[in-house]
Amino acid sequence: MQCAPFREAVSARLDGEPLGMPAADLDRHLAGCPDCAGWSGAAGAVTRRARLAPAPPVPDLTAAVLGALPRQLPGTAAAARARLLHQSLRLALLAVGVAQAGLAWPALSGGAAAMSAPVHVANETGAWNLAVAAAFVAVAAAPRLAAGALPLLATFAVLLTLTTVRDLNAGHVHADRAAAHLLLLAGVVLVTVVAWRQRRRRGAAVLAGERVAA
Template identity: 60%
Template sequence: MPQRWVDEHLAGCPACRGWADAAAEVTRRARLVPAQPVPDVTAAVLALLPAAPSRRRRHGWDAGLRLALLAVGAGQLAVSVPALAGGMTGMAAPVHLTHETGAWNLGLAACFLVVAVLPRLAAGALPFLLSFTAVLSWVTLGDLRAGQVHADRAVAHLLLLGGAVLVSALALRHRAPRSGPGEASRPWSDRLAARRRPDPGRTATGPVGVAADWPRDATATAGERRAA
């Protein structure tokens, strides 16, 4: 509602003008009331917080996980080289399947090595890595029961399983902090709406759609009109 309409209504309505004056007076008195002293509970709150792990211990864990992931990546790379280097002539179906398997293993090795060097990228690799590991583990167990795969071939997949566990651990240790208490549990639509919502102090509306701070402005206008 435009401020001009409010001013015109207050000028011709003594009841509303009296209400606006009373609201402004209540607001003024509330602002002038001294704040009651409150106890300082900072020390008590800080004492209840869990102790943060030492920086040296955290770095030690990170270094161990990254070194282990480097070793897994090197092992995965060693698995991929024979499949890519062998059978380069004659692109028969089994040969191409071997090359395709080698390419997958090489991609996994690259994923492990890159995450070991840049652990902040671990979370981005998890969707592909965990889904691939889950599906491959499921079909491998089925093939083992059916006798369609050799045990030594199945054991080679333990590199993938170990790498997925290490990448998951690094992703948890390098996850971004939450923006506030309970923020992560809120629906994403609510969080998005909260970011887009303007300042509530300037857009809050009353029953008739008037800005929340209009009594103060309207009263000042009425007072200025009476003074004039």
């Protein structure tokens, strides 16, 4: 029997190529031909030595690569600070809204008797202050509402400040009563900051969209 075709099949098997014959025929021949079996073992050893050649030495660049990595991705720290500031503004505005509601509620729940103003005027004042507190809470819950609420709140804050200063100078209002308005002014300032930040975010989003389109 000619052994050349079987040895070619052995070589093809070692290289992962088609054998050119049924694998069962090759296995039967190797089992019955000591010469081909020995040739197959030697060819396999040579192939393994060729494929398992030692890799050339490579310098350890781990320290250099780790040292070249940025300590923090660009923009990550700034984005984290922006998120923290945004959440802090919302929480502060929520606290101001709750406190403002606490100041307004006594006038609506029967506490107007202790006030010098007529009952109906005190109730109107309480209702207005409670509405302002609701506006603060609404902006804290949905910052996109800040721009819409700002004109009314800012107008009220400016007029209240002017009249309070005038009444203080004329002795028509006590200092402790006037100091209660500082809470409202703080809320208006917070709404202003939130509206400004929302406008900046919208502007940045529009600019990014224009760059992508370009």
